[in-house]
């Protein structure tokens with residue numbers, strides 16, 4: 001395999017210096033791991049520790065007074081996250097809210113948007129779906145007294161193919177025009193790394209009278225998003241992958257303003273969904289604002305929101321277009337290295353699952369192996385300091401993250417794979 005050219009990293013260093021890169025404890029000679037698991041848990045920004053400590057200190061010094069006083073009263077804390085989160089998903093501020101965790105938000109949003117009525121009761125989603133989304137959808141169907149096998153259409157790739165074709169999605173939408181109530185896909189698929197055509201699928205779904213929701217878990221902070229302009233009805237995301245906000249960090253939701261401004265929308269309510277001006281009057285009747293804030297249920301978890309604020313600041317400072325462009329360059333380089341090692345391996349030893357065209361993928365490359373993936377990923381970690389995650393039965397996912405992955409990381413991954421598979 002080609003030698004690594006250090007100029008690649010010196011000419012295009014990204015923003016790695018802003019992040020804590022875990023030490024490499026493998027038998028390799030490197031000081032830092034080659035981290036490809038940002039699609040699972042993003043790395044910690046160096047600024048996070050001080051920001052969280054500040055809130056802990058405030059709590060120690062102020063107790064309950066911190067709710068109303070100090071530089072950033074906790075009672076309004078989520079409001080500071082609204083604008084930067086909106087910028088990252090291409091939403092308007094009144095359409096965006098940081099709250100809860102991802103699956104909880106999906107349930108809250110489906111409680112509003114999945115309203116089966118008569119024949120219009122079906123949900124279209126991908127079959128290769130993160131299990132939590134599948135469970136959420138099935139349980140929503142059951143909640144309405146319906147049977148998931150009757151109501152949920154799970155679309156599979158064509159035989160012999162790994163990912164969905166937009167034309168096939170559009171055809172199924174047209175075929176089920178009268179019965180579809182909700183179209184719900186992952187914008188970037190967790191397993192294959194496929195980036196869906198959000199705009200076309202949303203438009204086609206609206207054309208047949210269906211509501212459209214997107215899971216952005218693997219899309220936010222990875223690809224550019226324009227939820228408002230694409231006319232998406234609702235979306236939800238987590239902040240612990242590409243938004244680098246730490247395990248279980250506060251998640252987010254988008255509700256298009258044509259719905260968010262309608263205070264009569266049905267929803268599962270809690271006190272934090274009431275207007276800030278009246279919330280502490282503790283009144284009998286729910287009084288929501290005409291914004292996505294109305295879907296909040298509980299008071300904000302400050303210690304899991306502070307890291308989100310720190311991370312969103314990085315996205316604002318660097319800009320999503322620059323991050324995406326760099327991740328495309330890294331992705332291209334990793335593909336070249338993989339193509340090179342594939343020539344020296346038995347045919348089919350590595351199979352690229354993720355689509356080749358940049359408009360159809362984010363920063364993740366998913367590889368299918370004929371050898372045991374658990375052995376491969378353990379050896380990558382223990383012998384080469386390469387952290388990637390395997391998904392049974394045969395896929396290992398590599399996320400070359402625009403913010404902090406280096407070209408050398410990509411080279412190490414390919415070189416490690418070549419050694420292991422040879």
Ligand SMILES: Cc1ncc(COP(=O)(O)O)c(C=O)c1O
Nearest residue numbers: 101102103104130132190217238
């Ligand atoms: C696509 C997708 N949906 C849902 C989840 C579950 O998220 P949470 O446990 O934060 O609800 C994940 C987690 O990785 C995911 O990737």
